[in-house]
Amino acid sequence: MHWANLIGKWQKLRRLQRDRGWAGLLDFLRTRLRRQLGQGFAYRRWRAQRRWTPAAIARARAEIATWPTPPLISVLVPVYNVESRWLERAIRSVQAQIYPHWQLCIADDASTQPGVRSQLERLQAADPRLQVTFRAENGGIAAASNSALALATGAYIALLDHDDELAIDALYAIAQHLRQHPETDLIYSDEDCIDARGRRQRPQFKPDWSPDFLHSQMYLCHLSVYRTALVRDLGGFRSEYDGAQDYDLALRVTEKTPRIQHLPQVLYHWRQLPTSSAAGLAAKPWAFARGREALAAMLARAGDRGRVEMTEFPGVFRVRRALRGQPLVSIVIPSAGKTVLEGANSICLLARCLASIQTLSTYRHFEILVVDGYDIPEAVLANLPVAVRLVRDRQPFNFSRRINLGVAQAQGEMLLLLNDDTEVRTPDWLEALLEFAQLPAVGAVGAKLLFPDGKLQHTGVVLVHDLHPMHAFYGFPGAYPGYGCSNVATRNYLAVTGACLMLRRALFIELGGLDEAFPLNYNDVDLCLKAHQAGYRNLVVPYAELSHWGSASRDNAEVAPVERERLQAKWASYWQQLGGVDPYYNPNFNLESPNFEL
Structure with a gap:
């Protein structure tokens, strides 16, 4: 290591x-x-x-032979001082492809290591599909990639590092998709690592297209395939981002096109060597500095005066978007006035929640609306902060109705739905949520919630088998970073919990508010599904952190199955449109579990 x-x-x-x-x-x-x-x-x-068995390979090749116009895929390989055996394996992995319609475009970046040039000349002479150019002087990986790009004649380019390998079916899977969806501009696949002995490990099973996750880390990575004309129109690779030139390209391409597809297949093997990024992300710290600069350039292109911060996790960034003014946030808290015992002390959950908001929050432009059923203790009512407005509801407790009642009285441009059994942990929690909730394309924004003992309660909601909502990594250690740093990076999810959920008031009204047919459970999931169906993306910001006692204020165990069945019936048709899987949860995972495991 x-x-x-x-x-x-x-x-x-x-x-x-x-x-x-x-x-x-x-x-x-x-x-x-x-x-x-x-x-x-x-x-x-x-x-x-x-x-892949020999019989399956033969069937695939017979199928390809029937295609009238198979797409040509140009594989770009920038080369510099690579060890002979790894270069050989990289090239052989392309030559071994099931799919035969490819072109290998290699640019040697003036390697000084003896034997690289002669090896490339020998391989080129043996296979006319190899196109090799030898640069006169070293220009860096972006310049070499552009030299390889200049050789490409295919409508699509695939990116391959000089010591990695393609899976045998990589280009076949890409070509199959392109035949069915020729409008696609960018395709990315899952990947794994391969060590010096050829052992494969550490798979990365990725979500479908997740813009906010890409702005947290270069999760697309390998294998990435781009429409050649689009890359050329954008000017190709940029040398000022060497080390993160692929990240910079992905950011620029995804700004220009929504036609992005994920293939949930392991099509790429990333060589794990002591000096490679695959061996450990801290192996090339300079590359992360370039990644930060690429994200900063992305913000500048969007006219966003925010900033990008490194995190303690190499390759994971925090994008701090600039707030658009100081919008009023209406914090709506339904309360049943519950008091709990902690040791010898009797604690009013609502009072503790309100105190944490008032004393810790650095963003001060908010109002608080507490919606109760005439059951909050008089002592608590007498000590409510002046800024708190009380909305009364004489009906039996219905979380959805009480939220809707509170929203009807709210004056803010932004809404924050909040449980009374929560307690603020991070002072800038409101800013962290606002940065994303203010964006026009964003729907619901959730927070990271921890149980009082520090274990995870919420970092996002996964819809597993048969449209069953479950919290990812529920009960895991609070410091657990998740799968691919999913718990420590801003990430898109299909749904987030309503225990702490921010969205624009206008959007809440557009979506019809909370469905009162879900009085206790799944009203948040229902709202998030409405947002997703309408074209908005939902996400979790882990930098907004609260403690959550987790239904301490209500006893709802007996009604959850009824509401779950109601949710499944309501959304069965849309679930089928999604293919019966959560787009942000890789279908290779065990679909009975929300913990990102096989």
Whole structure:
């Protein structure tokens, strides 16, 4: 392992021990080890079930032979001082493709290592599909990629690093998709790592197109395939972002086209060597500085005066979008006036929630509307802050109706739906939610919620088998970063919890508010599905963090199955339009679990 990775991991463990104590650290390590061992075995089994047999290869090639106009795919490979055996394997992986209609475009960036040129000349002489150009002077990976791009004659380009490998069916899967969806401008696939001994591990199963996740990290990565004309129109690769030139390209392309498709197949094997990014993300810290600059340029193109911050997780960025003015946030809190015992103390949940908002929040332009059923204790009512407005409801408790009543009295441009059994943990929580909720294309924005013992309660809602909403990583250690850093990066989800949910008031009204047929459960999921169906994207911002006692204010266990059946019946048709899977949860995962596991 690269020394920078070791230092980074040690520093993270020290911070975790300081913040969570020895018990929290041990819980975190047990969880990580258990998942790594279990998922390693599961991935070996998964691969064994998907091996290409000679008969299957023959059938695929026979099918390809019937295609009247198979698309030509140009594979771009920038080369510089690569070890001979890895270059050989990279090229052989293209030559071994099931799909024969490809062109290999190689640009050597003035390698100084003996043998690179002669090896490329030998391989080119043996196969006319290899086009090689030798640059007179070293210009960096973007310049070399542009030289390879200049050789391309295919309508699409696929990007391959000089020491990686394509899966045998990579170009076949791409070509199949292009035949069915010729309008596609960008395709990306799942991937895994391959070590020096050829062992495959650490798969990355990705979500479907997730703009906000891309603005947190370069999750598209490998294999990425672009429409050639679009890349050329954008000027190709840019040298000022060397090390993150692929990230910069992905950001610029996705600004220009919505025609982006994800293939949930492992089509790329990323070579895991001591000095490669695949071995550990801290191996090339300079590349992350370029990634930060690429994101800053993305903000500038959008006219956003925000900023981009590094996080403690290499390759994960926090995009801080500039607030558009100081919109009034209406915080709507339905309350049943519940009091709980903590040790020898009697605690009013609402009073604690309000105190945390008033004392911790750095964003001060808000109003608070508490909607109650005449059951809040008089002592609490007498001590309500002046800024709190009370909305009364004489009907039996219905979360949806009480939210709708509160919204009808709200004056803010932005709404925050909030449970009374929550407590603010991060002072800039409102700003973190506002940064995204203000965007016209965004629907519901959720927060990271922790149980009082520090375990995860909410980092996003996954709809698993048969449209069953479940919280991702429920009960995991609070410091657990998730799958592909999903718990520590702003990420798109199909739904978020209504325990802390922000959206624009105009959008809430456009969507018809909360459906009062869901008095306690799934009204939030229903709202998020309405937003998604209308073309808005929902997301979780993990930098807005609250404690959540988790239904401490209500006892609703007996009604949840009824409401779940109601949700499934209401959304059955749309669920089928989505293919029966959550687009932000890879279909290769176990669809009975929300924990991103095989």
